[in-house]
Amino acid sequence: MRLLRYIMLMLLLLPCSGAVAASSHDGGEAQAVDVKKIIFDHVKDSYEWHITTVGDTHVTLPLPIILYSSRTGWVVFSSSVFHHADEYNGFRISRSGNYEGKIVELDAYGNERRPVLDLSLTKTVVSVFIISLLLILIVVGTARWYRNRKPSDEAPRGFVGVMEMVIIMVVEGVIKPNVGSTYKKYVPFLLTVFFMIFLTNLMGLLPIFPGGANVTGNISIALALALCTFVAVNVFGNKEYYKEIFWPDVPVWLKLPVPLMPIIELVGVMVKPFALTIRLFANILAGHTALLAFVSIIFVTMAVNKYIGGAMTAVSVFFTIFMNVLELLVAFIQAFVFTMLSSVFIGLSQPEHHKEKH
Protein backbone atom coordinates (compact mmCIF):
# COMPACT_ATOMS: atom_id res chain seq x y z
CA MET A 1 0.00 0.00 0.00
CA ARG A 2 2.86 2.34 0.81
CA LEU A 3 4.24 1.77 -2.67
CA LEU A 4 0.92 2.65 -4.25
CA ARG A 5 0.79 5.82 -2.22
CA TYR A 6 4.18 6.85 -3.52
CA ILE A 7 3.13 6.14 -7.08
CA MET A 8 0.05 8.28 -6.65
CA LEU A 9 2.13 11.04 -5.12
CA MET A 10 4.51 10.88 -8.05
CA LEU A 11 1.62 11.17 -10.46
CA LEU A 12 0.34 14.20 -8.63
CA LEU A 13 3.71 15.88 -8.54
CA LEU A 14 4.40 15.44 -12.20
CA PRO A 15 3.40 18.88 -13.41
CA CYS A 16 6.32 20.22 -11.37
CA SER A 17 8.90 17.84 -12.72
CA GLY A 18 7.50 17.79 -16.24
CA ALA A 19 9.15 20.84 -17.63
CA VAL A 20 12.56 20.06 -16.22
CA ALA A 21 12.74 16.47 -17.26
CA ALA A 22 11.04 16.88 -20.60
CA SER A 23 13.71 19.29 -21.64
CA SER A 24 16.26 16.51 -21.36
CA HIS A 25 14.37 14.73 -24.06
CA ASP A 26 16.22 16.01 -27.02
CA GLY A 27 19.96 16.06 -26.53
CA GLY A 28 22.23 18.97 -27.08
CA GLU A 29 21.91 19.46 -30.81
CA ALA A 30 21.42 23.20 -30.54
CA GLN A 31 22.58 23.85 -34.06
CA ALA A 32 19.82 22.60 -36.33
CA VAL A 33 16.74 21.73 -34.36
CA ASP A 34 14.24 19.70 -36.31
CA VAL A 35 11.19 20.17 -34.12
CA LYS A 36 9.00 18.09 -36.37
CA LYS A 37 11.38 15.15 -36.13
CA ILE A 38 11.66 15.45 -32.36
CA ILE A 39 7.93 15.47 -31.97
CA PHE A 40 7.26 12.67 -34.42
CA ASP A 41 10.01 10.54 -32.93
CA HIS A 42 8.26 10.86 -29.62
CA VAL A 43 4.64 10.41 -30.58
CA LYS A 44 5.30 7.50 -32.92
CA ASP A 45 5.94 3.98 -31.79
CA SER A 46 9.50 2.71 -31.86
CA TYR A 47 11.37 -0.56 -31.55
CA GLU A 48 13.51 0.64 -28.69
CA TRP A 49 12.88 2.82 -25.71
CA HIS A 50 15.05 5.88 -25.78
CA ILE A 51 15.23 6.99 -22.15
CA THR A 52 17.70 9.86 -22.19
CA THR A 53 20.96 11.03 -23.66
CA VAL A 54 23.89 11.79 -21.40
CA GLY A 55 26.52 13.64 -23.39
CA ASP A 56 26.90 11.55 -26.53
CA THR A 57 25.68 8.33 -24.98
CA HIS A 58 22.13 7.36 -25.77
CA VAL A 59 20.55 5.48 -22.90
CA THR A 60 18.07 3.18 -24.55
CA LEU A 61 16.19 0.11 -23.54
CA PRO A 62 16.46 -2.47 -26.34
CA LEU A 63 13.21 -4.32 -26.92
CA PRO A 64 12.50 -7.67 -28.54
CA ILE A 65 11.37 -7.77 -32.15
CA ILE A 66 9.04 -10.60 -33.02
CA LEU A 67 8.24 -11.15 -36.67
CA TYR A 68 6.58 -13.68 -38.84
CA SER A 69 7.62 -13.49 -42.43
CA SER A 70 6.81 -15.78 -45.32
CA ARG A 71 10.51 -15.75 -46.07
CA THR A 72 11.96 -16.71 -42.71
CA GLY A 73 9.07 -17.90 -40.56
CA TRP A 74 9.07 -16.75 -36.93
CA VAL A 75 12.03 -14.56 -36.02
CA VAL A 76 12.85 -13.08 -32.64
CA PHE A 77 15.76 -10.73 -32.00
CA SER A 78 16.70 -7.70 -29.98
CA SER A 79 16.36 -4.22 -31.42
CA SER A 80 19.92 -3.52 -30.25
CA VAL A 81 21.22 -5.30 -33.35
CA PHE A 82 20.37 -2.17 -35.32
CA HIS A 83 22.86 -0.17 -33.27
CA HIS A 84 25.70 -1.90 -35.08
CA ALA A 85 24.24 -2.83 -38.41
CA ASP A 86 21.53 -1.49 -40.68
CA GLU A 87 20.27 -4.89 -41.56
CA TYR A 88 19.68 -8.12 -39.70
CA ASN A 89 18.58 -11.33 -41.37
CA GLY A 90 17.19 -9.31 -44.27
CA PHE A 91 15.15 -7.04 -41.98
CA ARG A 92 15.80 -3.38 -41.50
CA ILE A 93 14.08 -0.28 -40.25
CA SER A 94 12.74 1.75 -43.12
CA ARG A 95 14.05 5.30 -43.27
CA SER A 96 11.54 6.79 -45.66
CA GLY A 97 8.37 6.12 -47.55
CA ASN A 98 5.16 4.58 -46.34
CA TYR A 99 6.82 2.37 -43.77
CA GLU A 100 9.15 4.91 -42.24
CA GLY A 101 10.31 3.76 -38.83
CA LYS A 102 8.89 0.29 -39.28
CA ILE A 103 10.62 -3.05 -39.81
CA VAL A 104 10.64 -3.97 -43.46
CA GLU A 105 12.09 -6.66 -45.67
CA LEU A 106 12.77 -6.60 -49.39
CA ASP A 107 10.55 -8.53 -51.74
CA ALA A 108 11.67 -10.19 -54.96
CA TYR A 109 11.62 -6.89 -56.83
CA GLY A 110 13.70 -5.05 -54.28
CA ASN A 111 10.72 -3.11 -52.91
CA GLU A 112 10.24 -2.65 -49.21
CA ARG A 113 7.39 -4.58 -47.69
CA ARG A 114 6.18 -5.30 -44.18
CA PRO A 115 6.57 -8.80 -42.77
CA VAL A 116 3.30 -10.73 -42.58
CA LEU A 117 3.06 -10.25 -38.84
CA ASP A 118 4.93 -7.78 -36.70
CA LEU A 119 4.27 -8.67 -33.07
CA SER A 120 7.30 -6.81 -31.76
CA LEU A 121 7.22 -5.62 -28.20
CA THR A 122 7.59 -2.00 -29.11
CA LYS A 123 7.84 0.95 -26.75
CA THR A 124 4.07 1.31 -26.73
CA VAL A 125 3.52 -2.41 -26.10
CA VAL A 126 5.98 -2.48 -23.21
CA SER A 127 4.37 0.66 -21.86
CA VAL A 128 0.99 -1.02 -22.06
CA PHE A 129 2.39 -4.03 -20.19
CA ILE A 130 3.83 -1.84 -17.46
CA ILE A 131 0.57 0.06 -17.16
CA SER A 132 -1.46 -3.17 -17.12
CA LEU A 133 0.69 -4.56 -14.34
CA LEU A 134 0.44 -1.32 -12.42
CA LEU A 135 -3.30 -1.20 -12.89
CA ILE A 136 -3.71 -4.77 -11.68
CA LEU A 137 -1.51 -3.99 -8.66
CA ILE A 138 -3.47 -0.85 -7.86
CA VAL A 139 -6.95 -2.30 -8.23
CA VAL A 140 -6.27 -5.71 -6.72
CA GLY A 141 -4.34 -3.96 -3.97
CA THR A 142 -7.38 -1.80 -3.34
CA ALA A 143 -9.64 -4.84 -3.41
CA ARG A 144 -7.37 -6.57 -0.89
CA TRP A 145 -8.18 -3.87 1.62
CA TYR A 146 -11.77 -5.09 1.68
CA ARG A 147 -10.80 -8.62 2.59
CA ASN A 148 -11.60 -9.43 6.23
CA ARG A 149 -13.67 -6.29 6.45
CA LYS A 150 -17.39 -6.05 7.02
CA PRO A 151 -19.77 -3.46 5.59
CA SER A 152 -20.23 -2.19 9.12
CA ASP A 153 -16.53 -1.31 9.43
CA GLU A 154 -15.54 2.26 8.83
CA ALA A 155 -14.96 3.51 5.30
CA PRO A 156 -11.41 3.45 3.90
CA ARG A 157 -9.09 6.42 4.07
CA GLY A 158 -6.08 7.41 2.04
CA PHE A 159 -5.45 5.76 -1.29
CA VAL A 160 -8.22 3.18 -1.00
CA GLY A 161 -10.57 6.01 -0.10
CA VAL A 162 -9.60 7.92 -3.23
CA MET A 163 -10.07 4.82 -5.37
CA GLU A 164 -13.43 4.21 -3.80
CA MET A 165 -14.46 7.80 -4.40
CA VAL A 166 -13.48 7.63 -8.07
CA ILE A 167 -15.20 4.28 -8.50
CA ILE A 168 -18.39 5.58 -6.91
CA MET A 169 -18.23 8.67 -9.09
CA VAL A 170 -17.87 6.63 -12.27
CA VAL A 171 -20.48 4.04 -11.33
CA GLU A 172 -23.08 6.43 -9.94
CA GLY A 173 -22.39 9.39 -12.19
CA VAL A 174 -21.61 7.77 -15.51
CA ILE A 175 -22.49 4.11 -15.77
CA LYS A 176 -25.77 3.97 -13.88
CA PRO A 177 -27.55 6.89 -15.58
CA ASN A 178 -26.32 6.05 -19.07
CA VAL A 179 -26.60 2.27 -19.23
CA GLY A 180 -29.91 1.92 -17.46
CA SER A 181 -31.33 -0.94 -15.47
CA THR A 182 -28.86 -3.58 -16.68
CA TYR A 183 -25.84 -1.53 -15.67
CA LYS A 184 -24.49 -3.98 -13.08
CA LYS A 185 -23.26 -6.39 -15.76
CA TYR A 186 -21.10 -3.72 -17.39
CA VAL A 187 -19.58 -2.12 -14.32
CA PRO A 188 -16.30 -4.14 -14.27
CA PHE A 189 -15.73 -3.59 -17.98
CA LEU A 190 -16.41 0.13 -17.93
CA LEU A 191 -14.37 0.64 -14.79
CA THR A 192 -11.48 -1.25 -16.37
CA VAL A 193 -11.74 0.96 -19.45
CA PHE A 194 -11.86 4.09 -17.32
CA PHE A 195 -8.90 3.24 -15.13
CA MET A 196 -6.90 1.84 -18.04
CA ILE A 197 -7.26 5.08 -20.00
CA PHE A 198 -6.82 7.32 -16.99
CA LEU A 199 -3.68 5.55 -15.79
CA THR A 200 -2.26 5.40 -19.29
CA ASN A 201 -2.86 9.10 -19.80
CA LEU A 202 -1.21 9.90 -16.49
CA MET A 203 1.74 7.66 -17.25
CA GLY A 204 2.05 9.44 -20.58
CA LEU A 205 2.53 12.69 -18.69
CA LEU A 206 5.40 11.27 -16.64
CA PRO A 207 8.44 12.66 -18.39
CA ILE A 208 10.77 9.70 -17.86
CA PHE A 209 10.78 5.93 -18.04
CA PRO A 210 8.54 4.02 -17.29
CA GLY A 211 6.13 6.77 -18.28
CA GLY A 212 6.30 9.27 -21.04
CA ALA A 213 5.28 7.05 -23.90
CA ASN A 214 2.52 8.27 -26.15
CA VAL A 215 0.21 5.30 -25.57
CA THR A 216 -3.40 6.46 -25.68
CA GLY A 217 -2.31 8.94 -28.33
CA ASN A 218 -1.59 5.99 -30.57
CA ILE A 219 -4.46 5.13 -32.85
CA SER A 220 -4.02 1.37 -32.45
CA ILE A 221 -4.39 1.55 -28.68
CA ALA A 222 -7.44 3.78 -28.85
CA LEU A 223 -8.90 1.55 -31.56
CA ALA A 224 -8.33 -1.58 -29.46
CA LEU A 225 -10.18 0.00 -26.55
CA ALA A 226 -12.98 1.13 -28.86
CA LEU A 227 -13.22 -2.40 -30.28
CA CYS A 228 -13.71 -3.75 -26.77
CA THR A 229 -16.62 -1.35 -26.35
CA PHE A 230 -17.89 -2.37 -29.79
CA VAL A 231 -17.96 -5.99 -28.62
CA ALA A 232 -19.64 -5.04 -25.37
CA VAL A 233 -22.28 -3.08 -27.28
CA ASN A 234 -23.03 -5.50 -30.08
CA VAL A 235 -22.50 -8.90 -28.50
CA PHE A 236 -24.65 -8.11 -25.49
CA GLY A 237 -27.21 -5.96 -27.29
CA ASN A 238 -30.76 -7.23 -26.83
CA LYS A 239 -33.40 -8.17 -29.39
CA GLU A 240 -34.97 -4.76 -29.43
CA TYR A 241 -31.62 -3.23 -30.36
CA TYR A 242 -31.20 -5.47 -33.38
CA LYS A 243 -34.79 -4.95 -34.39
CA GLU A 244 -34.18 -1.22 -34.38
CA ILE A 245 -31.21 -1.68 -36.66
CA PHE A 246 -32.65 -4.10 -39.21
CA TRP A 247 -36.37 -3.39 -38.98
CA PRO A 248 -36.85 0.05 -37.41
CA ASP A 249 -40.26 1.64 -36.87
CA VAL A 250 -40.34 3.65 -40.08
CA PRO A 251 -42.58 3.54 -43.18
CA VAL A 252 -42.04 0.31 -45.08
CA TRP A 253 -40.80 2.05 -48.26
CA LEU A 254 -37.75 3.15 -46.28
CA LYS A 255 -36.92 -0.49 -45.62
CA LEU A 256 -38.05 -2.27 -48.80
CA PRO A 257 -36.98 -2.83 -51.50
CA VAL A 258 -33.94 -0.65 -50.75
CA PRO A 259 -32.98 -1.13 -47.08
CA LEU A 260 -32.21 2.55 -46.61
CA MET A 261 -32.79 2.81 -42.89
CA PRO A 262 -31.01 -0.45 -42.01
CA ILE A 263 -27.99 0.76 -43.95
CA ILE A 264 -27.98 4.07 -42.12
CA GLU A 265 -28.37 2.30 -38.79
CA LEU A 266 -25.53 -0.09 -39.64
CA VAL A 267 -23.28 2.80 -40.58
CA GLY A 268 -24.13 4.29 -37.20
CA VAL A 269 -23.10 1.07 -35.50
CA MET A 270 -19.81 0.99 -37.37
CA VAL A 271 -19.04 4.67 -36.84
CA LYS A 272 -19.40 4.56 -33.06
CA PRO A 273 -16.03 2.88 -32.35
CA PHE A 274 -14.32 5.35 -34.64
CA ALA A 275 -15.87 8.25 -32.81
CA LEU A 276 -14.41 6.83 -29.61
CA THR A 277 -11.03 6.14 -31.18
CA ILE A 278 -10.50 9.47 -32.86
CA ARG A 279 -11.62 11.47 -29.85
CA LEU A 280 -9.23 9.76 -27.46
CA PHE A 281 -6.27 9.43 -29.78
CA ALA A 282 -6.46 12.94 -31.20
CA ASN A 283 -6.77 14.56 -27.79
CA ILE A 284 -3.82 12.80 -26.24
CA LEU A 285 -1.71 13.11 -29.37
CA ALA A 286 -2.41 16.82 -29.49
CA GLY A 287 -1.47 17.14 -25.83
CA HIS A 288 1.86 15.41 -26.28
CA THR A 289 2.58 17.40 -29.42
CA ALA A 290 1.79 20.70 -27.76
CA LEU A 291 3.93 19.86 -24.74
CA LEU A 292 6.90 18.94 -26.90
CA ALA A 293 6.41 21.99 -29.07
CA PHE A 294 6.55 24.25 -26.03
CA VAL A 295 9.67 22.52 -24.79
CA SER A 296 11.24 22.81 -28.24
CA ILE A 297 10.82 26.58 -28.15
CA ILE A 298 13.86 26.63 -25.88
CA PHE A 299 16.07 24.86 -28.39
CA VAL A 300 14.77 26.67 -31.43
CA THR A 301 15.27 30.12 -29.94
CA MET A 302 18.61 29.18 -28.38
CA ALA A 303 19.84 28.32 -31.86
CA VAL A 304 18.92 31.80 -32.99
CA ASN A 305 20.25 33.88 -30.15
CA LYS A 306 21.33 33.08 -26.61
CA TYR A 307 19.54 36.05 -25.06
CA ILE A 308 16.28 35.53 -26.85
CA GLY A 309 16.61 31.87 -25.98
CA GLY A 310 17.18 32.71 -22.34
CA ALA A 311 14.11 34.88 -22.27
CA MET A 312 12.04 32.39 -24.16
CA THR A 313 13.07 29.61 -21.75
CA ALA A 314 11.05 31.28 -19.03
CA VAL A 315 8.08 31.55 -21.35
CA SER A 316 8.53 27.97 -22.45
CA VAL A 317 8.75 26.62 -18.91
CA PHE A 318 5.68 28.58 -17.96
CA PHE A 319 3.69 27.25 -20.91
CA THR A 320 4.98 23.73 -20.40
CA ILE A 321 3.81 23.76 -16.81
CA PHE A 322 0.51 25.18 -17.93
CA MET A 323 0.15 22.48 -20.59
CA ASN A 324 1.08 19.78 -18.11
CA VAL A 325 -1.62 20.93 -15.73
CA LEU A 326 -4.05 21.15 -18.62
CA GLU A 327 -3.07 17.67 -19.77
CA LEU A 328 -3.67 16.38 -16.26
CA LEU A 329 -7.20 17.63 -16.65
CA VAL A 330 -7.43 16.21 -20.18
CA ALA A 331 -6.12 12.85 -18.94
CA PHE A 332 -9.09 12.62 -16.62
CA ILE A 333 -11.63 14.14 -19.00
CA GLN A 334 -10.75 11.81 -21.87
CA ALA A 335 -10.99 8.74 -19.65
CA PHE A 336 -14.27 10.08 -18.35
CA VAL A 337 -15.64 10.88 -21.81
CA PHE A 338 -14.58 7.52 -23.25
CA THR A 339 -16.31 5.74 -20.37
CA MET A 340 -19.36 7.94 -20.69
CA LEU A 341 -19.71 7.41 -24.45
CA SER A 342 -19.18 3.68 -24.01
CA SER A 343 -21.91 3.72 -21.37
CA VAL A 344 -24.20 5.64 -23.69
CA PHE A 345 -23.58 3.19 -26.55
CA ILE A 346 -24.16 0.23 -24.26
CA GLY A 347 -27.28 1.91 -22.95
CA LEU A 348 -28.52 2.31 -26.53
CA SER A 349 -28.00 -1.41 -27.08
CA GLN A 350 -30.33 -2.16 -24.18
CA PRO A 351 -33.59 -0.45 -25.18
CA GLU A 352 -36.45 -1.37 -22.89
CA HIS A 353 -39.40 -3.10 -24.50
CA HIS A 354 -42.23 -0.96 -25.88
CA LYS A 355 -40.53 2.20 -24.81
CA GLU A 356 -39.19 3.65 -28.04
CA LYS A 357 -42.43 3.90 -29.96
CA HIS A 358 -42.49 6.90 -32.28
Next chain:
Amino acid sequence: MSLLLPDAGLLFWMLLAFGVVFAVLYKYGFPVITSMIDARKKYIDDALKEAKEANERIADIEEQCNGLVEEARQKQMEILREATAAREQIMKEAREKADAETEKIIAEAKREIEQQRTDAMNAVREEAAKVAVAVAEKILRKELAVKDRQQAYIEKLVDEVKDGIKESDSK
Protein backbone atom coordinates in the same frame (compact mmCIF):
# COMPACT_ATOMS: atom_id res chain seq x y z
CA MET B 1 0.17 9.28 -42.42
CA SER B 2 1.46 6.34 -40.40
CA LEU B 3 0.06 8.12 -37.35
CA LEU B 4 -3.43 7.41 -38.58
CA LEU B 5 -2.85 3.80 -39.60
CA PRO B 6 -3.54 1.22 -36.93
CA ASP B 7 -0.78 -1.31 -36.49
CA ALA B 8 -1.83 -4.97 -36.33
CA GLY B 9 0.86 -5.97 -33.84
CA LEU B 10 0.06 -3.13 -31.50
CA LEU B 11 -3.65 -3.84 -31.80
CA PHE B 12 -3.00 -7.49 -30.95
CA TRP B 13 -0.89 -6.76 -27.90
CA MET B 14 -3.25 -4.09 -26.66
CA LEU B 15 -6.27 -6.37 -26.97
CA LEU B 16 -4.36 -9.12 -25.22
CA ALA B 17 -3.17 -6.84 -22.43
CA PHE B 18 -6.61 -5.33 -22.00
CA GLY B 19 -8.19 -8.78 -22.02
CA VAL B 20 -5.84 -10.01 -19.31
CA VAL B 21 -6.30 -6.88 -17.22
CA PHE B 22 -10.06 -7.09 -17.63
CA ALA B 23 -10.11 -10.79 -16.71
CA VAL B 24 -8.01 -10.26 -13.59
CA LEU B 25 -9.93 -7.21 -12.48
CA TYR B 26 -13.25 -8.91 -13.25
CA LYS B 27 -12.25 -11.79 -10.99
CA TYR B 28 -10.31 -10.12 -8.20
CA GLY B 29 -10.74 -6.38 -8.58
CA PHE B 30 -13.83 -4.33 -9.20
CA PRO B 31 -16.66 -6.67 -8.16
CA VAL B 32 -15.03 -6.97 -4.71
CA ILE B 33 -14.91 -3.20 -4.40
CA THR B 34 -18.32 -2.41 -5.88
CA SER B 35 -20.11 -5.12 -3.92
CA MET B 36 -18.49 -3.84 -0.75
CA ILE B 37 -19.51 -0.28 -1.62
CA ASP B 38 -23.07 -1.44 -2.25
CA ALA B 39 -23.08 -3.44 0.97
CA ARG B 40 -21.81 -0.47 2.93
CA LYS B 41 -24.36 1.79 1.30
CA LYS B 42 -27.11 -0.62 2.23
CA TYR B 43 -25.73 -0.88 5.75
CA ILE B 44 -25.69 2.90 6.11
CA ASP B 45 -29.21 3.20 4.74
CA ASP B 46 -30.41 0.52 7.13
CA ALA B 47 -28.58 2.13 10.02
CA LEU B 48 -30.15 5.48 9.19
CA LYS B 49 -33.58 3.91 9.02
CA GLU B 50 -33.00 2.12 12.29
CA ALA B 51 -31.76 5.30 13.91
CA LYS B 52 -34.87 7.10 12.75
CA GLU B 53 -37.09 4.36 14.11
CA ALA B 54 -35.16 4.35 17.37
CA ASN B 55 -35.61 8.10 17.62
CA GLU B 56 -39.31 7.73 17.07
CA ARG B 57 -39.42 4.99 19.66
CA ILE B 58 -37.53 7.17 22.11
CA ALA B 59 -39.96 10.01 21.44
CA ASP B 60 -42.81 7.59 22.14
CA ILE B 61 -41.21 6.43 25.33
CA GLU B 62 -40.61 9.99 26.40
CA GLU B 63 -44.23 10.78 25.82
CA GLN B 64 -45.23 7.72 27.81
CA CYS B 65 -42.86 8.77 30.56
CA ASN B 66 -44.36 12.22 30.63
CA GLY B 67 -47.81 10.65 30.83
CA LEU B 68 -46.72 8.44 33.68
CA VAL B 69 -45.20 11.34 35.54
CA GLU B 70 -48.33 13.37 35.07
CA GLU B 71 -50.46 10.49 36.25
CA ALA B 72 -48.23 9.92 39.25
CA ARG B 73 -48.43 13.56 40.13
CA GLN B 74 -52.21 13.48 39.94
CA LYS B 75 -52.30 10.35 42.03
CA GLN B 76 -50.03 12.01 44.55
CA MET B 77 -52.30 15.02 44.71
CA GLU B 78 -55.27 12.81 45.18
CA ILE B 79 -53.58 10.85 47.90
CA LEU B 80 -52.55 14.05 49.61
CA ARG B 81 -56.05 15.36 49.37
CA GLU B 82 -57.47 12.14 50.72
CA ALA B 83 -54.92 12.15 53.49
CA THR B 84 -55.86 15.69 54.39
CA ALA B 85 -59.51 14.78 54.35
CA ALA B 86 -58.87 11.72 56.47
CA ARG B 87 -56.83 13.74 58.92
CA GLU B 88 -59.58 16.31 59.20
CA GLN B 89 -62.10 13.60 59.67
CA ILE B 90 -60.04 11.85 62.31
CA MET B 91 -59.35 15.06 64.12
CA LYS B 92 -63.00 16.03 63.99
CA GLU B 93 -64.06 12.69 65.30
CA ALA B 94 -61.44 12.79 67.98
CA ARG B 95 -62.52 16.25 69.02
CA GLU B 96 -66.14 15.23 69.08
CA LYS B 97 -65.30 12.15 71.05
CA ALA B 98 -63.21 14.19 73.44
CA ASP B 99 -65.99 16.73 73.80
CA ALA B 100 -68.52 14.02 74.49
CA GLU B 101 -66.19 12.42 77.01
CA THR B 102 -65.58 15.71 78.67
CA GLU B 103 -69.24 16.46 78.90
CA LYS B 104 -69.88 13.03 80.24
CA ILE B 105 -67.15 13.45 82.82
CA ILE B 106 -68.46 16.86 83.76
CA ALA B 107 -71.98 15.56 84.03
CA GLU B 108 -70.78 12.71 86.16
CA ALA B 109 -68.87 15.09 88.30
CA LYS B 110 -71.87 17.35 88.62
CA ARG B 111 -74.08 14.46 89.58
CA GLU B 112 -71.51 13.31 92.08
CA ILE B 113 -71.28 16.77 93.49
CA GLU B 114 -75.06 17.02 93.64
CA GLN B 115 -75.23 13.63 95.30
CA GLN B 116 -72.64 14.60 97.80
CA ARG B 117 -74.30 17.90 98.41
CA THR B 118 -77.66 16.15 98.95
CA ASP B 119 -76.03 13.61 101.19
CA ALA B 120 -74.30 16.33 103.06
CA MET B 121 -77.55 18.31 103.39
CA ASN B 122 -79.38 15.20 104.58
CA ALA B 123 -76.68 14.51 107.07
CA VAL B 124 -76.81 18.14 108.25
CA ARG B 125 -80.59 18.01 108.37
CA GLU B 126 -80.51 14.74 110.39
CA GLU B 127 -77.86 16.18 112.68
CA ALA B 128 -79.89 19.34 113.00
CA ALA B 129 -83.01 17.30 113.76
CA LYS B 130 -81.14 15.28 116.31
CA VAL B 131 -79.75 18.46 117.87
CA ALA B 132 -83.21 20.03 117.80
CA VAL B 133 -84.79 16.98 119.41
CA ALA B 134 -82.02 16.86 121.97
CA VAL B 135 -82.41 20.59 122.64
CA ALA B 136 -86.17 20.22 122.75
CA GLU B 137 -85.82 17.25 125.12
CA LYS B 138 -83.51 19.28 127.37
CA ILE B 139 -85.87 22.28 127.24
CA LEU B 140 -88.87 20.09 127.84
CA ARG B 141 -87.13 18.30 130.62
CA LYS B 142 -86.27 21.64 132.24
CA GLU B 143 -89.80 23.02 131.68
CA LEU B 144 -91.56 19.96 132.89
CA ALA B 145 -89.53 19.63 135.99
CA VAL B 146 -92.21 21.74 137.79
CA LYS B 147 -95.64 20.08 138.13
CA ASP B 148 -97.59 23.22 137.42
CA ARG B 149 -95.86 23.86 134.35
CA GLN B 150 -96.45 20.25 133.23
CA GLN B 151 -100.10 20.76 133.68
CA ALA B 152 -100.12 24.09 131.89
CA TYR B 153 -98.26 22.64 128.98
CA ILE B 154 -100.64 19.71 128.70
CA GLU B 155 -103.51 21.99 128.69
CA LYS B 156 -101.96 24.25 126.21
CA LEU B 157 -101.31 21.26 123.95
CA VAL B 158 -104.82 20.06 124.33
CA ASP B 159 -106.05 23.49 123.34
CA GLU B 160 -103.93 23.47 120.40
CA VAL B 161 -105.20 20.07 119.34
CA LYS B 162 -108.75 21.30 119.91
CA ASP B 163 -108.07 24.42 117.77
CA GLY B 164 -106.62 22.14 115.22
CA ILE B 165 -109.77 20.02 115.08
CA LYS B 166 -111.96 23.11 114.98
CA GLU B 167 -110.00 24.63 112.22
CA SER B 168 -110.26 21.43 110.21
CA ASP B 169 -113.99 21.21 110.91
CA SER B 170 -114.68 24.79 109.78
CA LYS B 171 -113.03 24.02 106.68
